[in-house]
Amino acid sequence: MTVRLPSGETIPALGMGTWMMAEDPSRRDAEIAALRAGLDLGLSLVDTAEMYGSGAAESLVGEAVAGRRSEVFLVSKVLPSNATASGTVRACEASLRRLGTDSIDLYLLHWRGHVPLAETLEGFSALLDAGKIRHWGASNLDLADMRELTSLPGFCQANQILYNLSRRGPEHDLLPWHASAGIPVIAYSPVEQGRLLGSPVLASVAERHGATPAQVALAWVLRLPQVNAIPKAGTVEHVRENALALELRLSPEDLADLDRAFPPPAGPRPLEML
Numbered sequence: 001m002t003v004r005l006p007s008g009e010t011i012p013a014l015g016m017g018t019w020m021m022a023e024d025p026s027r028r029d030a031e032i033a034a035l036r037a038g039l040d041l042g043l044s045l046v047d048t049a050e051m052y053g054s055g056a057a058e059s060l061v062g063e064a065v066a067g068r069r070s071e072v073f074l075v076s077k078v079l080p081s082n083a084t085a086s087g088t089v090r091a092c093e094a095s096l097r098r099l100g101t102d103s104i105d106l107y108l109l110h111w112r113g114h115v116p117l118a119e120t121l122e123g124f125s126a127l128l129d130a131g132k133i134r135h136w137g138a139s140n141l142d143l144a145d146m147r148e149l150t151s152l153p154g155f156c157q158a159n160q161i162l163y164n165l166s167r168r169g170p171e172h173d174l175l176p177w178h179a180s181a182g183i184p185v186i187a188y189s190p191v192e193q194g195r196l197l198g199s200p201v202l203a204s205v206a207e208r209h210g211a212t213p214a215q216v217a218l219a220w221v222l223r224l225p226q227v228n229a230i231p232k233a234g235t236v237e238h239v240r241e242n243a244l245a246l247e248l249r250l251s252p253e254d255l256a257d258l259d260r261a262f263p264p265p266a267g268p269r270p271l272e273m274l
């Protein structure tokens, strides 16, 4: 299952997140093993950010992908406070050093801050010219922000937003806009940081398929074309479980049950973020 970027390149629909990794030294080996197991299973979109562990997550990703960089579609993010034209370039160079690579595949503005978008895009453009990033995009941008961003020069390749069964607001206007613009959405916190997994409705849908609640939550996000999901899993077992979500097709009955428990938005809602 893949998603097509505006550039024409295809990337795996299911990837892996890394927020909260590299926070506890006793979990480090398990986290690296989890990321490597994910690569073995084809979950080769790896999402990180300079913010995560103040760079420690990027260093952990660098270690996990060492020797297999070419298999990975690597996503990282610049903090809004660094996102001036020159600050974006400096932040990216520091990320590249931590990641142990010459180039980031997709470099995102983590959220919108006080720096005008046009200045950040100048930084992205310099990084593209220097071959330090292959694509750029954004994160946590709502519809008005995306309209503004795409009116500026250059080609945004994705917007990474909070989207899961309990955060359906983007279905009202942002997801339809993305679909018509041909710009993918990368859904973060697809299992709501674990909070969705105790839902009895998810359990009953899962039971019908011999699946697990996590697999149902991920298959639900991945039911839409042009939407990626990037669950964070700190163990090989969780990664293996999540990878099987790619084989789960939810039926109309499943979707109706999930709609009753997690209703779609009745009107516009501000974009939520974590």
Ligand code: NDP
Residues within 6 Å of the ligand: 016, 017, 018, 019, 020, 047, 048, 110, 139, 140, 160, 161, 187, 188, 189, 190, 191, 192, 193, 194, 197, 214, 215, 230, 231, 232, 233, 234, 235, 237, 238, 239, 241, 242, 273, 274
């Ligand atoms: P997720 O919804 O991915 O949930 C992660 C939590 O779910 C972890 O506690 C993990 O536990 C648990 N989990 C994962 N798989 C399973 C499973 N199969 N069974 C049981 N528990 C499971 O939340 P995140 O907030 O981490 O979002 C995912 C990624 O999205 C982040 O890591 C980050 O890369 C990105 N992100 C981006 C943001 C942005 O502003 N752009 C904001 C937030 C996230 P365990 O570790 O024990 O496996």
